[in-house]
Amino acid sequence: MTLQRHDCRALDQTDPLAALKTQFDLPPGVIYLDGNSLGVLPRATATRVQQVIQQEWGQDLIKSWNTAGWIDLPERIGNKIGRLLGAAPGQTLVADSTSLNLYKVLSAALSLQQARDGARKVIVSERSNFPTDLYIAASLAAQFGARLQLVDSPEEIAPLLNNELAVLMLTQVNYRSGYLHDMAAMTQAAHAAGALMVWDLAHSAGAIPVDLNAADADFAIGCGYKYLNGGPGAPAFVWVHARWIESCRQPLAGWMGHASPFQFTTDYAPAPGIRRFACGTPALLSLAALECGVDTLLAAEPLGGMAALRQKSVALTELFIALTEARCGELGVRLASPRDAAQRGSQVCLSLAAPLEHASYAVVQALIERGVIGDFRAGDPARLEAVPHILRFGFTPLYLSFTEVFDAVEHLYQVLKQQEWQAPRFAAKGKVT
Amino acid sequence: MTLQRHDCRALDQTDPLAALKTQFDLPPGVIYLDGNSLGVLPRATATRVQQVIQQEWGQDLIKSWNTAGWIDLPERIGNKIGRLLGAAPGQTLVADSTSLNLYKVLSAALSLQQARDGARKVIVSERSNFPTDLYIAASLAAQFGARLQLVDSPEEIAPLLNNELAVLMLTQVNYRSGYLHDMAAMTQAAHAAGALMVWDLAHSAGAIPVDLNAADADFAIGCGYKYLNGGPGAPAFVWVHARWIESCRQPLAGWMGHASPFQFTTDYAPAPGIRRFACGTPALLSLAALECGVDTLLAAEPLGGMAALRQKSVALTELFIALTEARCGELGVRLASPRDAAQRGSQVCLSLAAPLEHASYAVVQALIERGVIGDFRAGDPARLEAVPHILRFGFTPLYLSFTEVFDAVEHLYQVLKQQEWQAPRFAAKGKVT
Known part of the structure; x- marks a missing residue:
């Protein structure tokens, strides 16, 4: 009863x-x-954002890039989010939006496959995936001469795990139905077929336990303004497996992803590690608010x-x-x-x-x-x-x-x-x- | 004396x-x-951002997308910035970062040229340009099979205005020297050579009078956190000439640039007008702060x-x-x-x-x-x-x-x-x- x-x-x-x-x-x-x-x-957010506005921006101005650690915020908050995702320190970065981060990792994955095996020209995803993921994938498919193939149910994925598959791109928790994929099993199946696995964790991060390294995922991205309580349009995050991070390239090659952004050199050299997935200057006020949101989840760690x-x-x-x-x-x-x-x-x-x-x-x-x-x-x-x-x-x-x-x-x-x-x-x- | x-x-x-x-x-x-x-x-910023945090986000939550007009902010603030740039209403959008917006417009320009005249394969810019512009251009040059050619002084540009030139990409005011290009003359010269003209207005917007339509520019982007006083990492802006806006496509095809984002359709259809240059969900707190910054310039209009x-x-x-x-x-x-x-x-x-x-x-x-x-x-x-x-x-x-x-x-x-x-x-x- x-x-x-x-x-x-x-x-x-x-x-x-x-x-x-x-x-x-x-x-x-x-x-x-x-x-x-x-x-x-979160209760902490208003005060923290006021501090950034009044003190760090208003009083300390440009030097806050160093003294207030602005320059390190994307990695610092990325590492905090990483604790929710089974990521090691240095594997997760906060940057841009979920859509943009998907563009980066999917492009990186397709480039890796292009170099390994040019015959793999298919991206598989679900028709029920959040539309922006499909729009980004379609854009990149056109750019890479690849094909985006959509399935109507998880059961239709297995037959497509073949030697044409370049990337399997799934949102772990469906935004409509709430259907939850088995991350480890699906990743293993993709790898067995020679494909790379891209996970969208928009409805996973802060919602369910995730262990990207245990699942051996290749790339993952996700959202800061849902379960992470980062505020409207909060910056998103990106994670890359250690086996790819030093060899992969992403096309949104802005100065914040450069190895030495303040050397102002003419040629692009990607930063070591996950920072190469940064592009332009991060939106600091929204970034500061995101950290307060992530902290509300870390507060559960002792419990x-x-x-x-x-x-x-x-x-x-x-x-x-x-x-x-x-x-x-x-x-x-x-x-x-x-x-x-x-x-x-x-x-x-x-x-x-x-x-x-x-x-x-x-x-x-x-x-x-x-x-x-x-x-x-x-x-x-x-x-x-x-x-x-x-x-x-x-x-x-x-x-x-x-x-x-x-x-x-x-x-x-x-x-x-x-x-x-x-x-x-x-x-x-x-x-x- | x-x-x-x-x-x-x-x-x-x-x-x-x-x-x-x-x-x-x-x-x-x-x-x-x-x-x-x-x-x-700006004095107005702290109060405005508090209002967004405490009332619009904290109390009104998700409905603020409609009731507080969050969904319209990128166009509303874009139009305000447009008043500083000689833009007509509906031509300017706030979105993402300067680097990302450059990726969008330069990609759009190269695609247009590819469709018009596939033999045009050169992007010309200045070695002294702000590095992120060069990094983005190099990334797109590789993608389009084009070549980025850099000059060491403005005088070297004229000989390169030939039938190989696809896009002339210049920052109007040099970030180091402060050198100011003649926008109208340079645009006219690029057009005479059959090229498209992309302007970076990072050090122009709010600093000098700009008239994009009078100069007949094709694409322009710029920064929100310099002379526009939008705050650290404030979102950037993008402008597109009316003759291109309905025919051009940009690859960062996220849901906010879709014709009907809340229809959640599987296929991408670009929004009419400048909104197609949006990608993911905008960082609302930083966006609200940007408006206060832009308003400090509009306050000079009566003067x-x-x-x-x-x-x-x-x-x-x-x-x-x-x-x-x-x-x-x-x-x-x-x-x-x-x-x-x-x-x-x-x-x-x-x-x-x-x-x-x-x-x-x-x-x-x-x-x-x-x-x-x-x-x-x-x-x-x-x-x-x-x-x-x-x-x-x-x-x-x-x-x-x-x-x-x-x-x-x-x-x-x-x-x-x-x-x-x-x-x-x-x-x-x-x-x-």
């Missing part, structure tokens, strides 16, 4: 991670289930780190699924994420069965009005059965309680039971964002 | 732009001649705008040159920037004659200790005659007074006359930044 609210309160009272919530400034009355889109504000966070995340998503099905199943709510927690990231997606399939957007809006913030992702109008409209909910164990999960389901029940979503103010207007 | 300090004070008292200085928070006791490296902090700022800039640099030569000429100080103001941006560089040529770094450090902040740029050790070590001084009319210029020269005189620079604490230690 499913839990009652007092059971959830009891779980919260014995939750060893509960105190981590005090690191954040959450708006009152909000149950925030959208940390997979934009992480919440068990990502393993403990994952344990709570699974418990939260299991609870959400159980409560939703018990309470809202008869109202047409269906699970649209993997039921097996081992195949699911830190999110749960729901869809609505006919005749409610077009109510999803309005239901999400009605929930938001009630203070339960999730988001809507449109399905494929041509094949709603296969790709339904979804209600997407992220579960961040750093600041989410079991009681909030209970209350969120109760709100969903009310929205559906009382047909609140039918109010005209919840109808989609213009561009859906 | 040269001016005295009381003459400078009189100039300040009648300076119609003097009040613009109240827009900034400058550290006490500092004469800041490094606004061409990192612009100073004559860039034309008035340029007039004061020329007066400041002329005064600095005259005073330096009168006061410090006998101490070995030489002008290393063009003497003709029409060929000089908003900066003045000095070099030191033998036997002082290696004292430049220490002199800059001694000046900084006295509160006069300029910077040092190393020469070419193999040919110091042609490329000397330089003392570089930027003159920002928004916040610099004539009296400060007078005092700066007096400090330079004292540093040299009293040989303060010989103190061991001013010796170069390790990496020169």
Whole structure:
């Protein structure tokens, strides 16, 4: 039988991670289930960014590149993120955006393959991958005379692991469904076929335990503004396996990736190590905010780190699924994420069965009005059965309680039971964002 | 005869732009001649960034993409910058870094030329260009099977304006010497040869009047953290002429440059207009700070705008040159920037004659200790005659007074006359930044 609210309160009272919530400034009355889109504000961020603005920029000006360590921030924060990813120090760098970092690593991977075996001309990815990854891959495929081949399900990947495959490029946790790839197994399969493996960790970093070195991945990139709580548009990160870092080249060869940027030499010489994946001058204010976000995850290290966070995340998503099905199943709510927690990231997606399939957007809006913030992702109008409209909910164990999960389901029940979503103010207007 | 300090004070008292200085928070006791490296902090910035952090991010969270207009910021600030550049609304976008934007526009220009005339395979630029421009150009030259040809003086460009030239890529104001190209004449010459013209405006935007449309330029990019006062690592900008914008493609094809980013479609379709030059999610905190910086320049519009700022800039640099030569000429100080103001941006560089040529770094450090902040740029050790070590001084009319210029020269005189620079604490230690 499913839990009652007092059971959830009891779980919260014995939750060893509960105190981590005090690191954040959450708006009152909000149950925030959208940390997979934009992480919440850490309490430390405002003060830290003010310090950068008022003291480091305003008073110390240009010398802060040295005295405040600005020049080292991309590597320093990269190393902190690396602790969440099974990376060794010096393997992870903060730079630019996720899209740009993907361009760098995918280009580097294709160049390596071109040099090793020019016949490998295929990039395989999933049609359900986050679109920017596909756009970047298509751009590079055109540039390299390669072909981007998309599959519609993970099972279709195995037959494509052949001697034409240059790079397998996957997002570990799907942004829509929350489907979680087995990083080690998939990487091993790619390598067995002679391909290189590129991982997008946008929905993994800070959400699930990742061990890039244990999985023997080749390249990885990810996002700073989701589970890492780095703030809107926070800089992204890039990781490269030690076996490639000194031999690979990336085309966005800006001065910050140069071996000696302040020698101002005419010819490009890549920096040793991961710094060669830097390009231009980093956006310092956003960079400083990112560090505060990453620190909120490192604060969990004495409590068990990502393993403990994952344990709570699974418990939260299991609870959400159980409560939703018990309470809202008869109202047409269906699970649209993997039921097996081992195949699911830190999110749960729901869809609505006919005749409610077009109510999803309005239901999400009605929930938001009630203070339960999730988001809507449109399905494929041509094949709603296969790709339904979804209600997407992220579960961040750093600041989410079991009681909030209970209350969120109760709100969903009310929205559906009382047909609140039918109010005209919840109808989609213009561009859906 | 040269001016005295009381003459400078009189100039300040009648300076119609003097009040613009109240827009900034400058550290006490500092004469800041490094606004061409990192612009100073506008008073409005701290409050604005706090608003973004505490309210827009912290309280309003994900909905700020719509309610706070985050999604429109790159175009809104781009249009403000465009007012300084002779751009029409919709032609300028804020995005990424200068290096990345150069990659986009140079790639777009080379693609256009490839489609028009595959025989054009040469990119011409100056060896003295800011290195990141050369690194990016070299990277793209390799990708396009093109050749990057560098000249050692502007006079060497004319013979290269032939039917092999694909793109002429110049930085309008040289980062070392301050040499100022005639944008209209150079663009016309490039076009007459069938080439496309790419301008780097890193040391132009906010420093000198620019009219990209009048000059008929093809592509332009520039920096947000120098004369635009956008803060350390502020996002950069990109401009494209209307005749190319709907036909050109850039390879950093991230979702923010998609026609409908929130449709999450599998195939890339570039946004209409300049937004196709966006890539990933912009760094919002740094973006918000940039707007405050740009606003400090727009505040000069009722006072004559860039034309008035340029007039004061020329007066400041002329005064600095005259005073330096009168006061410090006998101490070995030489002008290393063009003497003709029409060929000089908003900066003045000095070099030191033998036997002082290696004292430049220490002199800059001694000046900084006295509160006069300029910077040092190393020469070419193999040919110091042609490329000397330089003392570089930027003159920002928004916040610099004539009296400060007078005092700066007096400090330079004292540093040299009293040989303060010989103190061991001013010796170069390790990496020169």
